[in-house]
Amino acid sequence: MPQMPASKLNIEQKNYDYYAPETLAFGGIAKAKALSTLPYSVKVLLENLMRHLNKEFVDVDDIKNLANWSDENNPIIKVLPTSAVQQTENLNAELSPKEICNRISTQLNAALETDIITINDATLMPELKVRAQNTSSELSAIYNAAGVITVQESQQQPLAKYHPVEFQMKPIVGIHISGQSKKSDHEIAIAIAEQLKSENLTDTIEFYGAGLKNLNINTRACISALLIQQGTEQAVFPIDEVTLSSVKDTNKARIKDYAQALGIWHDEKLPAPRVQREIKINISSL
Numbered sequence: 001m002p003q004m005p006a007s008k009l010n011i012e013q014k015n016y017d018y019y020a021p022e023t024l025a026f027g028g029i030a031k032a033k034a035l036s037t038l039p040y041s042v043k044v045l046l047e048n049l050m051r052h053l054n055k056e057f058v059d060v061d062d063i064k065n066l067a068n069w070s071d072e073n074n075p076i077i078k079v080l081p082t083s084a085v086q087q088t089e090n091l092n093a094e095l096s097p098k099e100i101c102n103r104i105s106t107q108l109n110a111a112l113e114t115d116i117i118t119i120n121d122a123t124l125m126p127e128l129k130v131r132a133q134n135t136s137s138e139l140s141a142i143y144n145a146a147g148v149i150t151v152q153e154s155q156q157q158p159l160a161k162y163h164p165v166e167f168q169m170k171p172i173v174g175i176h177i178s179g180q181s182k183k184s185d186h187e188i189a190i191a192i193a194e195q196l197k198s199e200n201l202t203d204t205i206e207f208y209g210a211g212l213k214n215l216n217i218n219t220r221a222c223i224s225a226l227l228i229q230q231g232t233e234q235a236v237f238p239i240d241e242v243t244l245s246s247v248k249d250t251n252k253a254r255i256k257d258y259a260q261a262l263g264i265w266h267d268e269k270l271p272a273p274r275v276q277r278e279i280k281i282n283i284s285s286l
Helices: 021-027 032-036 040-051 060-067 097-111 138-145 185-197 210-214 217-229 249-262
Strands: 007-011 014-018 076-079 117-120 123-126 128-131 149-152 165-168 173-178 204-208 234-236 277-282
Touching (some): 007 249, 014 249, 021 032, 021 060, 040 060, 040 076, 040 128, 040 204, 097 138, 097 185, 117 249, 123 249, 138 149, 138 217, 138 234, 149 165, 149 234, 173 210, 185 217, 204 217, 217 234
Parallel strands (some): 014 123, 128 149, 173 204, 173 277, 204 234
Antiparallel strands (some): 007 014, 117 123
16 A cells, blocks of 8 residues: 555645544545544554554554554554653652642643644654653653653663554543532642542543633643552543643644644544543532
């Protein structure tokens, strides 16, 4: 099969190429409705496979398997990260939730200087980071809070961004957020993490829902960090207006237009992503 054709996008009078998972419906690889309701993180990984089609680690069957992802179909895939997480000290299990949130807050502004969207030869792509095996760093939590997916290196080798990373897809749990709270950022984060502790969430979880707009970037980073400490692989928040509030003004138009085109922009009016199971949290009652 020839290289996957790129779609075109004009942002602020500049032309870019990008790879949109929903275009796979035209080739009969998957149904349009199924593609549109893929979880946020699956769309990011699928874009990576499409962009690297016919490289030695991706073929059309890999794309087809991931495009038809479900909680019963969890293929093994290889992706090529755009960068590596520079590890900080791991989140210590002995730290209290409040101490974890305080540490996250001190790193937040500097860490979010990272690009959420990468440009390479006029091609737009989501930032996809690789992190070391068995490491759940503070930075991973911050990146996930800003809509950046991180994948774990499965082999014991030096952390690098320029080699494919193989991993097994797993079921994804959705956390539907509604309501609004007058509590502090940290109080909201701690309450949500405490409510989810009994669920034993070990894989990837994704947040969505109308209440998401009421969780600022600091709260999101604290939630992600606390859940990682509790054993979750990653707790991912989609890109939305809250995300844009944390990035440079010069990047905002590019991030929003591209995220909307790719189908990874959070819009509470659109159907929720398909997940293994959904947990509903009304932050008004925390």
